Amino acid sequence: MSDTTAPELPNTARHGRLGYAIFQLARAHRGHAAAMLRALNLHPGQELLLMQLFDHDGRTQAELLERVGRDHSTVSKSLRRMQEAGLLTRTPAPHDRRAMVVSLTDAGRALQEPIAGMWRTLEQVSVRDLTPDQVEVFTACAHIIEKSVRDHSRQTPFG
Template sequence: MDFADADAINQAIRLLSLRHRARAAALLAPLGLHPGQEVLLLELARTGPMIQAQLSDALGVEPPSVTLMTRKLEASGHIRRTPAPSDRRASVVELTESGQALVVRVEQLWCALAEQTVAGLPTRTVAELPGVLRAVAANVATRGARPASPPGTRSRTAGR
């Protein structure tokens, strides 16, 4: 791939990420939420109570980020944290009634954001988009672990 094509792809992904997060932040603000908190609430609604470490894995974020989010959501009354029966050092996180009610509003907001995001795209494209974006995300996750060799060069392990 030449630089112009690579730049176009990378810039489009960067711009989408920035704009989507900004739009999500604007929609979440009236609910008293910040980006990321809604995903935590939705995950708990999907899976039920879980240990913070499991929540961190499920969200793909570092444990300190989950700790910060859970503290804020607990302070606002949307979740509760209790010591895990099997490990008192771990906390089980669950939705409160307030959190369950907020999830309904977040789901509505999430639908509106998705509709705004794909407005004007053909139905077939919209149907294929989640799979394409998951594949792109997987490529970044797996290929980001080891830098690729520049085009035209051999990797050090090639031919071994």
């Protein structure tokens, strides 16, 4: 098993050990994923949009926004960059000219297997020192924590 020594906890975070551990984990995971995405000429978050389109091409921009859980300006900027890179097209929806339908190009579709491979590799790196039972428990706990944080974020920040 690899080194499991936790980084020294700042005094300010001593009553938030779990939150600090989640922050450190997310930062390390996102940094590794970002390096892998750069190798595919993608920015973090763009793969999430592409993954939604791989599953159902021709979603509206509003549907993508809802599914990836990011703010409107971030999604719009990502889609614009991806369109400029030739990965997708945006056209007005026939049912509502204000809505934009986002569709993959051949170049965008060609990224499906490389992105799937990236996620497989990231998973292998992440679970390398865990048992299958630990992976299941961690995943279940992560979903519970995520729901709790999302539910609470609808309330006041320090309430």
